[in-house]
Amino acid sequence: MESILTKSAVEQSKAILNKEITAEELTAASIKRIKETDEKIGAFNSLTEETAMETAKKADEKLAKGETLPLLAGVPLALKDNMNLTGSKTTASSKILENFVSPYNATVTEKLLNNLIPIVGKANLDEFAMGSSNENSAFKKVHNPWNLNKVPGGSSGGSAAAVASGQTALSLGSDTGGSIRLPASFCGIVGMKPTYGRVSRYGLIAFASSLDQIGPFARTVEDAAALLEVISGYDYHDSTSLNLPVEKYTESLNNDIKGLKIGVIKELYDEGISPDVLKAVNNAIETYKSLGAEIKMISLKNLKYSIGVYYILATAECSSNLARFDGVRYGHRSQNPKNLMELYCKSRAEGFGPEVKRRIMLGTYALSSGYYDAYYKKAQQMRKLVYNDFLEAFKEVDVLISPTCPNTAFDIGSKTEDPLEMYLTDIGTITANLAGIPGISIPAGYDSDNMPVGLQILAPQLQEARLLNVAHQFEKQHDYANKIPMI
Ligand code: GLN
Numbered sequence: 001m002e003s004i005l006t007k008s009a010v011e012q013s014k015a016i017l018n019k020e021i022t023a024e025e026l027t028a029a030s031i032k033r034i035k036e037t038d039e040k041i042g043a044f045n046s047l048t049e050e051t052a053m054e055t056a057k058k059a060d061e062k063l064a065k066g067e068t069l070p071l072l073a074g075v076p077l078a079l080k081d082n083m084n085l086t087g088s089k090t091t092a093s094s095k096i097l098e099n100f101v102s103p104y105n106a107t108v109t110e111k112l113l114n115n116l117i118p119i120v121g122k123a124n125l126d127e128f129a130m131g132s133s134n135e136n137s138a139f140k141k142v143h144n145p146w147n148l149n150k151v152p153g154g155s156s157g158g159s160a161a162a163v164a165s166g167q168t169a170l171s172l173g174s175d176t177g178g179s180i181r182l183p184a185s186f187c188g189i190v191g192m193k194p195t196y197g198r199v200s201r202y203g204l205i206a207f208a209s210s211l212d213q214i215g216p217f218a219r220t221v222e223d224a225a226a227l228l229e230v231i232s233g234y235d236y237h238d239s240t241s242l243n244l245p246v247e248k249y250t251e252s253l254n255n256d257i258k259g260l261k262i263g264v265i266k267e268l269y270d271e272g273i274s275p276d277v278l279k280a281v282n283n284a285i286e287t288y289k290s291l292g293a294e295i296k297m298i299s300l301k302n303l304k305y306s307i308g309v310y311y312i313l314a315t316a317e318c319s320s321n322l323a324r325f326d327g328v329r330y331g332h333r334s335q336n337p338k339n340l341m342e343l344y345c346k347s348r349a350e351g352f353g354p355e356v357k358r359r360i361m362l363g364t365y366a367l368s369s370g371y372y373d374a375y376y377k378k379a380q381q382m383r384k385l386v387y388n389d390f391l392e393a394f395k396e397v398d399v400l401i402s403p404t405c406p407n408t409a410f411d412i413g414s415k416t417e418d419p420l421e422m423y424l425t426d427i428g429t430i431t432a433n434l435a436g437i438p439g440i441s442i443p444a445g446y447d448s449d450n451m452p453v454g455l456q457i458l459a460p461q462l463q464e465a466r467l468l469n470v471a472h473q474f475e476k477q478h479d480y481a482n483k484i485p486m487i
Pocket of ligand 1 (some may be wrong): 130131132154160174175176179180207314426
């Protein structure tokens with residue numbers, strides 16, 4: 001493996017600026033590594049080599065002219081395959097969109113290209129981002145670079161595995177209930193879900209629109225901060241995006257955190273947490289104490305309802321969002337139907353995988369008349385209570401910490417028979433989506449099988465800078481960052 005690929009994104013960017021390597025050489029090296037390793041990993045649905053090389057060339061030309069390069073210019077990135085890149089396939093890892101070519105760029109894509117960040121390919125995911133292990137991809141499974149028999153986490157498993165295996169230093173994922181933080185935790189990297197509305201969702205295939213948010217993956221907190229800076233901001237095309245200035249997240253990383261109040265989420269500390277994960281959280285508590293932070297136990301009393309609430313709201317929203325994939329407006333069209341009804345039914349029956357069908361049926365049920373009040377409306381009310389728990393908590397502490405997931409990466413195939421058990425892996429992450437607050441997962445140690453453990457940090461809405469600062473201070477005390485297990 002070329003040693004430049006083992007560097008962080010910020011280091012790769014410096015190497016370009018110092019003319020130690022060209023953006024084209026770096027991008028070619030990244031593509032070569034993908035070609036050499038991806039048969040084993042399965043991180044990519046497709047490569048976008050031509051666009052990537054074109055973007056890299058633009059960066060090199062700009063530099064040669066003596067012009068200033070934008071942040072992260074020339075540093076290769078993987079885009080989750082549910083975000084549009086004009087002229088390339090956006091499949092959402094679903095058979096129904098297997099041949100769908102994006103007619104326009106997502107806003108994040110536009111921002112990446114403006115910054116001359118080469119997009120090397122479209123990363124594998126659970127079909128329509130529904131899943132926690134990437135086993136729901138209609139095309140292929142993703143293997144965890146730390147142990148190829150284990151899942152990488154989901155739904156952004158390809159984005160996480162690409163970064164963890166050194167194929168790229170950066171990627172984008174989307175997080176509806178934990179889909180960035182969980183795979184970051186399972187793959188030993190940094191993954192962040194920003195505040196709802198901080199990053200535009202325009203051009204992201206919608207799963208549950210009130211929960212979806214795009215965010216960065218990287219091997220260091222600094223890289224994640226830099227990438228977040230690139231993709232954040234108001235967008236006219238997304239009415240839920242926030243019209244507020246974007247901070248320079250990289251500039252506050254080294255702020256002193258002495259006296260900072262850190263809450264440990266009680267419900268994610270005592271019950272059902274694996275001993276290795278608990279050990280890592282306890283180590284994190286000690287680290288923060290040594291940095292002068294104050295630690296306090298905080299109870300989020302409605303956290304136990306969050307999985308139930310999420311699986312009503314997310315499925316209800318998805319049943320509506322996925323109605324457009326009907327073989328007429330978008331997607332696979334069944335051959336030789338007898339009538340229009342059969343065209344709709346067969347196209348959807350042939351195109352969607354089992355988990356997506358399960359979600360659509362659950363969601364349609366929750367929204368149907370007679371059940372709406374009992375399920376959907378109640379879930380909305382509970383969502384408010386979960387949000388209120390955080391409001392109360394953040395009166396007492398500046399940030400909250402917990403394990404990202406109660407366990408580390410599990411064996412491929414070990415949970416596929418039991419959807420409910422799979423859903424429970426999201427217990428640590430879902431509340432942040434319900435409350436719209438930012439959350440990050442950072443590497444915090446290893447279990448007895450040498451699989452990475454993730455620490456989650458949560459902050460109040462729009463406190464991304466604080467979140468990244470607290471994460472970076474932890475990272476500096478340890479040697480968990482920027483590790484590539486398979487060289
Ligand atoms: N694992 C959760 C689900 O299956 C979350 C997915 C996500 O965040 N996209 O719905």
